Amino acid sequence: MTQAEDGGSNRELYALLHVSPEASDEEIRKAYRQWAQIYHPDKYQDQQMKDVATENFQRICEAYEILTDEYKRQIYDIYGMEGLTSGLELGPKLNKAEEIKEELERLKRKREEEKKAAHFQPSGVILAQLSVPSFLAGHGIMRAMSMNSEIQSQISKNNVIAFGGTLAVKGNDGDAAANAVFRHQLSSVSSIEVMASVGLRGLIGVQTSRQLSRHANATMGLAVSLRDGSINLSNSWNRQLSTTSNASIELILGSDSSVAVGWRKKDKKMAAAGEIRIGTSAIGAVGRYTHRFSSKSHGRITGKIGSSALELEIGGGRKISDFSTVRMLYTIGIQGIYWKLELHRGAQKLVVPIFLSRHINLGFAAGAFLIPTSLYLTLKSLVFKPYYRRREKQQALENMEQTRAQVKEAKAAAEKAQRLLQNVANRKQNKQLESNGLVIIEAVYGNPKVIKSINNNNSEEKEDELASQIVDVTLPLNFLVSDSGQLKLHEGVKKSGIMGFCDPCPGETKKLYVKYTYGGNRYEVEVDDLQELILPQEGHRI
Numbered sequence: 001m002t003q004a005e006d007g008g009s010n011r012e013l014y015a016l017l018h019v020s021p022e023a024s025d026e027e028i029r030k031a032y033r034q035w036a037q038i039y040h041p042d043k044y045q046d047q048q049m050k051d052v053a054t055e056n057f058q059r060i061c062e063a064y065e066i067l068t069d070e071y072k073r074q075i076y077d078i079y080g081m082e083g084l085t086s087g088l089e090l091g092p093k094l095n096k097a098e099e100i101k102e103e104l105e106r107l108k109r110k111r112e113e114e115k116k117a118a119h120f121q122p123s124g125v126i127l128a129q130l131s132v133p134s135f136l137a138g139h140g141i142m143r144a145m146s147m148n149s150e151i152q153s154q155i156s157k158n159n160v161i162a163f164g165g166t167l168a169v170k171g172n173d174g175d176a177a178a179n180a181v182f183r184h185q186l187s188s189v190s191s192i193e194v195m196a197s198v199g200l201r202g203l204i205g206v207q208t209s210r211q212l213s214r215h216a217n218a219t220m221g222l223a224v225s226l227r228d229g230s231i232n233l234s235n236s237w238n239r240q241l242s243t244t245s246n247a248s249i250e251l252i253l254g255s256d257s258s259v260a261v262g263w264r265k266k267d268k269k270m271a272a273a274g275e276i277r278i279g280t281s282a283i284g285a286v287g288r289y290t291h292r293f294s295s296k297s298h299g300r301i302t303g304k305i306g307s308s309a310l311e312l313e314i315g316g317g318r319k320i321s322d323f324s325t326v327r328m329l330y331t332i333g334i335q336g337i338y339w340k341l342e343l344h345r346g347a348q349k350l351v352v353p354i355f356l357s358r359h360i361n362l363g364f365a366a367g368a369f370l371i372p373t374s375l376y377l378t379l380k381s382l383v384f385k386p387y388y389r390r391r392e393k394q395q396a397l398e399n400m401e402q403t404r405a406q407v408k409e410a411k412a413a414a415e416k417a418q419r420l421l422q423n424v425a426n427r428k429q430n431k432q433l434e435s436n437g438l439v440i441i442e443a444v445y446g447n448p449k450v451i452k453s454i455n456n457n458n459s460e461e462k463e464d465e466l467a468s469q470i471v472d473v474t475l476p477l478n479f480l481v482s483d484s485g486q487l488k489l490h491e492g493v494k495k496s497g498i499m500g501f502c503d504p505c506p507g508e509t510k511k512l513y514v515k516y517t518y519g520g521n522r523y524e525v526e527v528d529d530l531q532e533l534i535l536p537q538e539g540h541r542i
Contacts, residue, residue, distance in 0.1 A: 013063040013076065015497030018480060020490045021077070025068055032064040035499070038420060052416040056499070123347035124149035131355040143355060144170035158185040166200060175200050195223075202226030207234075215240040223254075230255045256281055268292070283307045295319070296388075300329070310334045314369070317342070318384075328376065330369050332360065337368050403506055404468065410502035411471060418475045418500040425479035437485035438536055440477045442515040445495060446470030446504040451513045451526065469505050476500030477514065481535075485518070491532035516540075 014021050017031040037043075039057040044050045066072045066084065076084055125148045135141035150164030160183040167176050177199030185191045189211035196204045205223030212218055221234040232254030240246045245265040252258050258279030265272045271290040277283070284306020292298045302313040311333030319325045327342040336358040343350040356368055432439045444451060447469040454470075476499060481487050489495060495512055496503040503510070515524045516535060523540035527533045 011077075011493045012080075012497030013067055014490065015493045015495065015501075016059060016063045016499060017067070018498065019067075021492060023067075028064065028067050032060060035060045038424060044420075049420065053420055055413075056417050056420070121152040121347065122149070123152070125349045125351065127351045127353075129353050129355070133355065133357065144168070159183070168200070177201060198226065205232075225255075232256075252279075277306075282309075284309055300327075304333070313340075315340070328372060330372070332365055336360070337365055339368070339372065406506065407468065407502075407504055411504065414471060414500055414502040421476055421479045421500055425475050428481055428483075429478045431483075432481060432485060435485070436519055438481050438487060438516060438518050440474050440481070440487075440514060440516045443472070443474045443477045443513065444470045445473045445501060445512045446510055447508060448511045451511055454513070471502055471504045473498075473501055473512070485536075487533070487535040489527075489533040492530050494529055496529075 011021050014023070017028060017035065019027055019031045023031075036057065039053045039060060041050050041054045041057055044053050066076050072084060125146075127144075127146045127148075129143040129145065130141050131143040132141070134143060146166065146168040148164070148166045150162055152160060152162040154160050162181040162183075163179070164181075165176065165178045168174065177197060179195065179197035181193055181195045183191060183193045191209050193207040193209075194205075195207070203223050203225050205221060207219060207221035209217060209219045216237070216239045218238070219234075219236045221232075223232045223234075224230070225232075232252060234250070234252045236248060236250040238246055238248045244267045245263070247264075248260075248262045250258075250260040250262070256279060258277055260275055260277040262275040263273065269292050271292075272288065274285070274287045276285045284304065286302070286304050288300065288302040290298055290300045296319040297316065298318075299316040300314075302311075304311040304313075311331060313329050313331045315327060315329030317325050317327030323346050325342075325344040327340075327344070329340040329342070331338040331340060337356045337360065339354040339356060341352040341354070357364060429439055431437075444454065450469040477487065479500070480489075480498075489498070489512075495501055496510070510529045511526055512529070512533065513524070513526045514533070514535070515522070517523070518536040522542045523536060524542055525533070525535070525537070525540040
């Protein structure tokens with residue numbers, strides 16, 4: 001969530017009290033007292049009116065409490081009510097809004113991680129290697145298979161334990177391994193891990209991590225092999241370069257020493273990563289670029305080059321549900337030509353590499369790329385797209401029904417709030433009529449298309465759309481007219497938060513249309529949802 005995206009929604013409390021986002025504490029207190037005179041429950045004898053007043057008075061008190069607390073107000077301005085109701089607790093008060101936002105981001109991530117870790121977290125990979133040449137030679141299609149699984153659980157606030165195992169089969173040979181990891185959080189910025197593994201790669205080790213600053217962390221590790229007693233030392237440093245990119249350096253000393261430098265960048269549309277590694281046994285570089293075409297599909301290209309590898313991988317994937325993604329990749333290199341199918345569901349993964357040929361023939365290589373690509377495009381056009389259109393249409397209908405119910409409830413609440421404003425609004429309107437001052441004769445808020453049809457006197461469309469797409473706000477605007485005959489709605493504040501208003505079309509663009517009289521003349525004006533409105537103005541005259 002960013003302030004740019006949610007700045008209007010993060011200011012609804014200002015709209016509720018009818019004050020500017022830059023209002024002083026004194027201005028907020030003054031506005032609170034004015035609203036309290038209208039909505040204090042003790043002013044009403046009728047139980048129904050008292051209930052309405054109580055509900056709205058609680059909203060006013062909550063807004064007052066937040067906006068007069070400097071610390072809460074800073075958090076609200078950045079994160080809205082989410083930052084105040086999510087249970088996040090900050091340490092020493094920070095001076096800059098950027099510091100508060102950064103600290104909230106960190107604590108929010110930590111809270112989400114703790115929530116996830118509160119339950120058992122299973123993860124695993126099944127790898128099934130298939131070989132077409134082996135199948136054609138009559139030796140069976142299965143080349144090798146392995147299964148890796150791990151279960152992680154948080155046993156206390158600062159302690160996590162994980163158990164895992166690996167089974168691998170290739171031809172007539174097989175092997176297995178089991179491992180365990182114990183992680184202890186030493187402080188808010190440091191942790192230590194103790195690990196042990198037996199089987200394929202028996203070892204014991206210890207690793208410690210520390211947050212060096214807001215943007216940097218480091219990890220150090222020591223591992224001892226149970227087979228030959230060799231010792232491996234590892235060090236890695238990570239640095240956040242920007243909000244979307246980071247860099248890392250890794251140094252390993254031991255039987256296979258190496259040094260690696262890496263870089264990663266990720267935003268909403270793309271992800272890129274690169275690494276150069278120089279070791280005693282091999283030298284190589286890897287680069288990967290992923291482009292997100294939509295919220296459901298992406299393409300990926302990966303290149304590897306080095307003393308023992310020369311490979312190009314091209315492919316893409318599609319999200320088939322909230323938790324599942326399928327991916328198909330085409331690989332060509334000195335190892336041969338492969339297809340790779342992947343199914344990801346949560347933390348579980350099924351990977352099926354299909355070995356096609358060791359010999360790189362131009363015609364075969366082109367066919368191995370074009371055939372599955374053509375098949376996918378055909379299936380996408382004839383099967384996938386129609387299916388997803390039907391599913392999205394059904395989802396849209398369900399969302400529409402849900403939104404209709406929410407709008408109906410919001411309109412009912414706005415009408416109740418207007419009922420308590422009516423007496424004061426009528427007195428103000430009569431006073432302005434007597435002095436030939438500012439009188440709002442019509443005001444509607446909502447869908448611009450419906451407002452336009454009203455201005456064009458399209459009564460048929462008006463009758464059809466009025467109830468669901470706009471809300472009449474003539475009464476609350478008359479209430480907000482000052483004794484001096486002026487009305488001001490502040491810039492950058494969504495008008496749906498004003499007392500007596502509501503959002504009649506969630507997720508859609510909204511406008512406010514006002515027709516008023518002043519000094520015996522008629523005026524009209526139309527403004528955007530976050531646009532400032534000051535009445536009267538000579539430029540509004542009809």
